[in-house]
Amino acid sequence: MDLDPSVLELTLPPRWEAVRAVWDASRSILERSGLADHEAYALAMVAQELLENAVKYGAEEDGITLSVRVGPDRVTVEVRSRMGVDGGNLRAFGDAVRRIRDCPDTFGAYVERLQQAVARAPGPSELGLARIAYEGNCALDFRIDGGTLAVLAVYERGGSG
Amino acid sequence: MTEQVRRWAEGELRLEVRPGAGELRLAWLGRSADREPGRFLLPLLGQLLEECRAAGLRLHLDFTALEYMNSSTFTPIVKTIDGARRAGVSIALEYSQARKWQALSFSALRTFETPDGRVAVLGR
Numbered sequence: 001m002d003l004d005p006s007v008l009e010l011t012l013p014p015r016w017e018a019v020r021a022v023w024d025a026s027r028s029i030l031e032r033s034g035l036a037d038h039e040a041y042a043l044a045m046v047a048q049e050l051l052e053n054a055v056k057y058g059a060e061e062d063g064i065t066l067s068v069r070v071g072p073d074r075v076t077v078e079v080r081s082r083m084g085v086d087g088g089n090l091r092a093f094g095d096a097v098r099r100i101r102d103c104p105d106t107f108g109a110y111v112e113r114l115q116q117a118v119a120r121a122p123g124p125s126e127l128g129l130a131r132i133a134y135e136g137n138c139a140l141d142f143r144i145d146g147g148t149l150a151v152l153a154v155y156e157r158g159g160s161g
Numbered sequence: 162m163t164e165q166v167r168r169w170a171e172g173e174l175r176l177e178v179r180p181g182a183g184e185l186r187l188a189w190l191g192r193s194a195d196r197e198p199g200r201f202l203l204p205l206l207g208q209l210l211e212e213c214r215a216a217g218l219r220l221h222l223d224f225t226a227l228e229y230m231n232s233s234t235f236t237p238i239v240k241t242i243d244g245a246r247r248a249g250v251s252i253a254l255e256y257s258q259a260r261k262w263q264a265l266s267f268s269a270l271r272t273f274e275t276p277d278g279r280v281a282v283l284g285r
Contacts, residue, residue: 016196020173023229038261045262048194049232056196111272117236118243128232135265 006033006070011063012051014081018064019051026068026077033070039155043068046077046136046153049128053151054081057089075155077138083149090149094142096126097151100133101140110134171201178209184219184253185209193230202237210241210250219251224263225285235266242273242280251279258284 008029012018026047030040047066054064058081065080083090103109113127132138138153167178173192178185187209195201213220222238224230238254245252256267264284271282 020194041262045229052196052231052233107269111269114235114239114269115272117239120236125236127235131232131266134269135262 005029008066008068010066012066014055014058014060014062014064016052016055019048019055022051022066023048026066029068030070030075033075035070035075035157039157042136043075043077043138043155046132046138046155047079049132049136050077050079050151050153053128054079057093058082058149071157073157075157077153077155078150080148080150083144083147090144093149096129097140097142100126100129103133106130106134106137169201169205171195171198174198174201176205181221184221185213186221186223188223189227189230192228193234195231196233198231198234199237199240202234203240206237206241207244210244210248210252213245213250214248219253220245221253221255223255224267225255225257225260227263229262235270239270239273242270246275246280249279251281253281253283255283255285 006029008026010022010025012022023044027040027044030043031037035043047068051064051066058064062082067076067078069076100109110130110133113125113130117125117127129140132153133140136153136155138155141152141154143150143152165180169176172195174195175190177188177190179188180186209220212218242252254267254270256263258264267282267284274280274282
């Protein structure tokens with residue numbers, strides 16, 4: 001079986017330790033694919049943030065799939081998980097992704113979430129998503145397929161990042 | 162004279178406090194990637210803020226050697242900045258400009274700086 005060296009696909013148990021365990025694997029494939037060190041670091045961070053969200057808010061009993069695909073023009077980090085959120089939360093999540101996706105000022109969006117964090121009680125926030133857009137320089141999107149939520153972060157190679 | 166160093170560890174994160182000239186310096190080492198980092202960090206940072214307030218010291222948070230932190234870690238940090246401001250304690254956050262993730266994330270924290278220097282974010 002030939003393994004594509006520019007694709008990483010892993011299915012993980014929905015546990016916190018599993019998130020940490022993929023750091024080295026995701027960073028390694030990104031570095032091997034010719035990305036600069038800071039780009040590989042940033043995209044490994046993106047994968048960690050998406051996985052953390054999936055563990056926190058996905059279904060507790062089902063696996064999470066991480067895929068990192070490195071192409072000549074872009075890198076796509078995708079995390080798929082069974083939805084553990086109800087309809088209201090899912091709508092709120094979709095709204096959060098859209099707000100950040102459609103905001104042209106990723107720095108401003110990130111600062112705004114940091115300032116909101118001062119008074120925020122523990123629970124869901126948009127800080128991780130805003131960090132992906134700003135620090136990871138990624139465009140966010142999501143898809144719902146049956147009971148599965150896929151969250152995508154797309155990094156354009158050779159862009160401003 | 163033996164330097165008085167206090168150490169804590171939680172997961173992959175290690176914290177070391179050293180007294181300095183007019184300040185307490187808290188070095189962040191390793192990785193901060195807990196699910197709820199505030200459960201460990203907020204009581205500790207609150208305790209250090211109180212020590213600084215009582216002794217008239219600045220709290221200096223040194224992140225330059227930190228390898229990684231997740232977004233959940235920023236919440237206890239910005240809450241501590243706010244707590245310092247409310248308590249009248251000077252606080253400085255020092256980051257590494259050589260680590261691009263720190264340069265990006267901490268430049269955003271510069272929006273918390275105050276004109277009087279009581280809240281300072283310093284790139285080294």
